[in-house]
Amino acid sequence: MKQQLGPGVAIIGSGSAVPEAAVDNQDLSQIVDTSDQWIVERTGIRSRRLADAQGSLTAIATAAAQGAISMAGIAPSELDLIILATSTPDDLFGSASLIQAQLGAQRAVAFDITAACSGFIFGLVTAAQYIRTGVYRNVLLIAADVLSRWVDWSDRRTCILFGDGAGAVVLQANECDRLLGFELRSDGNQNSCLTLPYQGQPRALTPGVSVAQGTYQPISMNGQEVYRFAVKRVPEVLEKALFRAQLSAEQIDWLLLHQANQRILDAVAQRLKIPSQRVISNLANYGNTSAASMPLALDEQVRQGKIKSGDVIAASGFGAGLTWGAAIFQWGR
Ligand code: ACO
Numbered sequence: 001m002k003q004q005l006g007p008g009v010a011i012i013g014s015g016s017a018v019p020e021a022a023v024d025n026q027d028l029s030q031i032v033d034t035s036d037q038w039i040v041e042r043t044g045i046r047s048r049r050l051a052d053a054q055g056s057l058t059a060i061a062t063a064a065a066q067g068a069i070s071m072a073g074i075a076p077s078e079l080d081l082i083i084l085a086t087s088t089p090d091d092l093f094g095s096a097s098l099i100q101a102q103l104g105a106q107r108a109v110a111f112d113i114t115a116a117c118s119g120f121i122f123g124l125v126t127a128a129q130y131i132r133t134g135v136y137r138n139v140l141l142i143a144a145d146v147l148s149r150w151v152d153w154s155d156r157r158t159c160i161l162f163g164d165g166a167g168a169v170v171l172q173a174n175e176c177d178r179l180l181g182f183e184l185r186s187d188g189n190q191n192s193c194l195t196l197p198y199q200g201q202p203r204a205l206t207p208g209v210s211v212a213q214g215t216y217q218p219i220s221m222n223g224q225e226v227y228r229f230a231v232k233r234v235p236e237v238l239e240k241a242l243f244r245a246q247l248s249a250e251q252i253d254w255l256l257l258h259q260a261n262q263r264i265l266d267a268v269a270q271r272l273k274i275p276s277q278r279v280i281s282n283l284a285n286y287g288n289t290s291a292a293s294m295p296l297a298l299d300e301q302v303r304q305g306k307i308k309s310g311d312v313i314a315a316s317g318f319g320a321g322l323t324w325g326a327a328i329f330q331w332g333r
Helices: 036-043 057-072 096-103 116-132 188-193 223-244 262-272 290-303
Strands: 008-017 022-024 047-049 081-085 109-113 138-146 164-174 179-186 198-206 209-216 254-257 312-319 323-330
Touching: 008 057, 008 116, 008 179, 008 290, 036 262, 047 164, 057 096, 057 138, 057 164, 057 290, 081 096, 081 116, 096 109, 096 138, 109 116, 116 138, 116 164, 116 179, 116 290, 116 312, 116 323, 138 290, 164 290, 179 223, 188 223, 223 262, 223 312, 223 323, 254 262, 254 290, 290 312
Parallel strands: 081 109, 081 138, 254 312
Antiparallel strands: 008 164, 022 047, 138 164, 179 323, 198 209, 312 323
8 A cells, every 4th residue: 555654545435415306308408409319429418407496506515515424434523624616606705614514514624616627636636635734634525516507508509418416525634545646737728618707897986997797607618629628638637647656547446537428438438448337427317517526426336335445446527727637546444
């Protein structure tokens, strides 16, 4: 096992939650000009869960967190830090503190981070740094998004892709370091490929001073550019993280990718020569749940008893920013 000077990191619990309402491809074809066949062939998605008007990011994120805390076998009061990776907080000032209160994790400091669909990987690496430096012992990472609020439901090129959900993991200081390697990347030059931009109109306040007043615009995406970016950059970043972990692709038990599109999953697995039975995929049921997709798929696999303690997982997230990254870790203590 990999030993290091400071405390190591272990991932000891997972949880997830999705809204109740399911909308399948057939339902969507009543709203936009599309078909189940087109969506399945191009994406692999069959259904998605959508938060209703009363639903909140905080509610599903808290439910996912409770599952992870309970699996970890710790009390909320033992948490030192809560990180919420989201692009869709209920409150632009951040939603992590409200989740902290709802969990009764009064000792924990809580804040949000934003890295779109890479949020889980960026959050995992951020959480690990606090543990490795010896500052904190128990860290809860939640990755959750309610992109349905920001989808243009009349745009068939994007509305078929996304769903809502939340996933969470608990990281704990551990004698052996189970985070074996990672690599994070950003490229703002390609920012315009995938955006959810604020747009305001000028409002004159005083002579010579005007401020912007407006709101965020629906998701805008260049699908083909994002596809090309993912199938090129994700294998590269996984290879880099595997190199850091001193492992080869044959030595991993599971490939856990951001659940954007089955064609991207297949292309990355093929490039790394990873057989399909080792590729985790649940996007048929949930669509692309942004930051939530990886911990949601991880949690399902853990609860079904497929991922076992000691299994090596090669994980990679990618998305808006553009951001992308990979982490190689072993499940459990
Ligand atoms: N139903 C039916 N037809 C459609 C639909 C739809 N929902 N959407 C587009 N089409 C049509 C287009 O209008 C076009 O028709 P035309 O040839 O008459 O102009 C045709 O289908 C082909 O459109 P393309 O955009 O070229 O389709 P493509 O094969 O590229 O598939 C897709 C689109 C699925 C979006 C693909 O580009 C993709 O998967 N890209 C990656 C997107 C992604 O994963 N984004 C999220 C990742 S990052 C994150 O998670 C935030």
